[in-house]
Each structure stands twice: as C-alpha cells, then as structure tokens.
Amino acid sequence: MKTAVACFAFVLGCLHAADYVPIAGGTLRTALPMDGETVPVAAYQLRSKPVTNAEFLRFVLANPEWQRGKAATLYATSAYLSQWHSASDFAPHAPNAPVTNVSWFAASAYCASEGASLPSWTQWEFAAAADASRKDARNDPAWRAQILGWYEKPSVERLPDVGLHPANIYGVYDLHQLIWEWVDDFNGLFVTVDSRAQGEQKVFETCGAASLSLGDKENYAVLMRIALLAALNGQDSVGSLGFRCAKPAQ
C-alpha cells in the first residue's frame, strides 16, 4: 500500500508491486445460485485498486503485442484503448485514473504479467458485498441505493483517479462508483439476455434467469453487472469498463 502511494505512477520507470490484500473467503449468498443459494469462496488475494492508465501503459510498452493497433483484432476491437491519444500516450486521461476500453483478453494478459488472473465473478462479488465496516452490507437499503446511484449517473469522459472513495473492510477500493470491471468467467454466467424468463426453463442458457428469480433480486446493481457481463464478448471494449486482478491466497 505505502509503496504504491509513494510511487508516482506517471514516472514510467517506477517499479512498484501492485498492492494485493488478503481476503479470508467464506460463504457468498449469490444472485446466481446454480449450485444452491450460497457458494463457498476460498481464501484469495485481490488487487486493492483497479489497474490504472499508467500501469497499463507500462504493460503495453513492455509487451508491444498488446499495444493499440498491434493487438490482434480477434483479441481487441478497434475500440481498444481508443480514448488514449496514441498507443503510448494516455493523454488526456490521468495516470492514476482506471484504464478502460480494455478487452477481456488484454486484461487477462495484464493480470498474467502480475502473476495473477482476473477474479472470478464469485470472488469479485464476495469482495463487493462489503462496505467500510461490514463484510456483507447488501441487506442495507441505504447502502444499496448509494451503489445503485452510480449506475444511473451519465458516463463521464474522463474518469477520476482510483482510490478516492473509502476502502471497504478488506482494504479494497473502487469496487463501486467508478467503473464496471471484467471478471474471469464473464462468459460462463449462463444468464439469459431476457431477464423475465423463469420457472421451467432449465436449460443452461436460461437457468441464470431462473436463478435471478431466486437470488438477490432486490439488489438491482448486481443484476445490472450480470446483464453487462452477459452483453460482452472477450474482444469488446467499453469506456466505463476496466479491471483488477486476483491471486491465490499466500
């Protein structure tokens, strides 16, 4: 943590290890209860903040195959990093703002460069259920309303820096109110794109919807995250979609 703060990220030569915080794991009451209403979550480590423009620039400079214009179109569409001034200049965006317009393939490659991977959906939601003082704040209507508020605010052209909101109880920042985030298994959620189907439709494509009718249905923010992930392909980039990484527990 202190290393990261002391390190001015726009100094490209600055070598700092990203800060990962341990999360002990436990039981998650899930909105996608395919194997029951709760799922066990093993201990893991999660990056305390989303990956920033400065960090991603270092990555593409070290790995030119992931530079804008060089990445294979199968892995990244023309929208990939299109908000950057050039392939090697994130202007006019701030170095400490989260990087967005990054495909799932590029995000996965970045995480591999940190010896990590994208978090699974369950790992992401487990950490995101917490607020500053509670591991699971999801039953608090005021907290839910505050989280939902971000989803209906217009997109902004220039995102603020990471880490401006208070950390949650694990020391993780910005799971809410800054960006959408990729998860490793985004295309394995089996959610039907028709959110109203339920009941008898037990086939894989639609069992997610059946689950939605059983799961955390008054938490609209999580339903919107599922819908967004279900709308994506691995090569897609969205201006409000970034990522962070996760590692196995030490």
Place this chain on the structure above:
Amino acid sequence: MSKLQFQPRFNRALLSSLLLAIGSLAAMSAWADAAADLPVETAELTAPPMVPAPIARKTPAKVIVNLTTEEVIREITPGTKYMFWTFGGTVPGKMIRVRQGDTVELHLKNLPTSKVPHNIDLHAVSGPGGGAPQTLIAPGKDATFTFKALNPGLYVYHCATAPVAMHIANGMYGMILVEPEAGMAPVDKEYYVMQGDFYTPGAFGAGGLQPFDMQRSIDENASYILFNGASNSLTGKNALTANVGDKVRLYFGSGGPNVASNFHVIGAIFDKVYHEGGLKYQEQVQTTTVPPGGSTIVEFVPKVPGNLTLVDHALSRAFHKGAIGIMSVSGEEHPEIYSKAATAKAEH
C-alpha cells in the same frame, strides 16, 4: 460455477467466439436468400406525439429500422430533472410503422455514452424473447435481428434487460404499428401518446435531479404518472391540435412498468376503440383501460372548439402525478351541440 478457480479461460472463450461467428454468418446468409426478392426501404421513425405516414404499399417489403438506445437527462416536470433511458432519445421511443407481411430488419445501437446495457423486445414479434436475446448490447455496441410482422395491430416494444422494471420505469418503451394488409381508413389527425409511471425519492416536482427509487418501484408507489414522459409534454405550446369535424385517431399505449391506464378524453366520446390495439372495435366508449405493455387505438371527432383534456380517469393521477394532456380544437362554435355560456346567464 462454484468450482471456478483461477484457470485462465483463454482458449475456451476464443473457441466459442469463433463458433458463434461462423454460426451467425451461416444463418444470416440463409435469411438474405429468402428476403432477397423484397424491395428494401428504411422506416421513417417519429418522435412522439407524431406518427409516421400511412403505408402506401400494397405488397410486402423488407423494412430497415434503425433505433438507438440513449440515456438522457431532461425535465420530468418544470424544475425537476430525471435520467431517462430511451429508444431514440424520446419517451416514449420513436414510433415504428410497418405493414402486415413485411420483413423487419431491426438495427439497435447502444450509444457509447450509455452507462448500462440495453436490448429490445417487440410485442409484434412471434418468437421467444421478441428480439431481446439477439439485441443485448453493451455501451458502444450494436446488434441486428430480423422478424416477419405476421400480425396486424398496435404493439408495445420495450427494453428487457435486467432489472427490467427499472429499464421500463426509466422510459424504455415505445410502439410499433403493424398496419393490416388492407390498410387503415384515412383520418385527419393521428397522434402517438404513451402513459408511464416513474419513481423518485422526492415527491412530484421536488426539484433537482431525481434518481430512480427502487423501493418505490417495487411497491408500485409512483411519484409521477405521465403522458409522453413529462408533465408538460402535451400542454401549453406542446398541446395536440385538431379542427372541429376532424377525424382524430390516437395511438395510445401504456409503458408501465406497473400502472394500467384508464384513458379518457374530457369533452369527447370515442366513436371507436380498438381495444387492446386489435382489429375489432367497440363503439361509443367514454373510458378505456390499457394494461402496462398494452395499447389501444381510439377515434373521435371534436364537435366544438376549445380544449379537450386527456387524462387517466383515476383522477389523483391527473391532478397530482401529471397524467394530463390537452388537445386544442379550433373551428366554428356549434351552440346547438354545446352552449358555452351558462343557461341562467343566457336568459338574463
């Protein structure tokens, strides 16, 4: 799901993308062959309260419909703003008009400035999901699907993305008119009006930018019940207009998500009501109910000049929640039909 650990999904995702791409190409070319003989035209879409021109064609066509999903902040009532989610930038969304037997190729684009994914389900479609599965798109993406307009009638379309009640409560609905093969009788004025219910933490006209209130939506406790997405969309300079003796046809729908309309025009009797937007009509109707996700076509002739008032006749909605509109009628007085002066005054 619960067994997922840290295995990278690189190869599996890549493979499924490839298979999807190959599958879509094959399906699209088969469709193109079938529809190749039809003349192609692009639909003229209209913002409410305007209605696309009647269809002059007597034979089917392939009709291209280009629709966007846009998230826009605008006034819900003077002095109070709301973040509307829309089809084409308006509430209700742009109106579509096609002919029975047409093949409709619908292109949906979610603007890059959007925050959330959207899709479209048209009630005019015969097929699971009504187009929703094919059109779920993240901000900046677009999608296309094709359907044949088999059934004539006036049909609601809406967004079906989770949480669906919120997308509809934010204004994501509109209507598509499928004219019968025989066409529709000509009239003098046609208008497009939809009722919808809106949910905010603040009461009606509380001011500022009001967010969506999930709990009030679940409780079906609307703060606003509106025609065409604003309390003043059909009043003042926005009033509908007609002349004495005009045949007027209203394409009226209820977007919901929760509240049915009891549609009434103060000062007029509906000569015909195509109940539920279907082919059969009832005559001499005062008030007609329209369920959320349903529609009606009403026809009437204003007999004298003055203001006719469109309301939901559950009148607290008209007086306190905004469900009110005006049709300003011009033309000659007809005192034998309606004497504007009170009788006592006239005798004096």
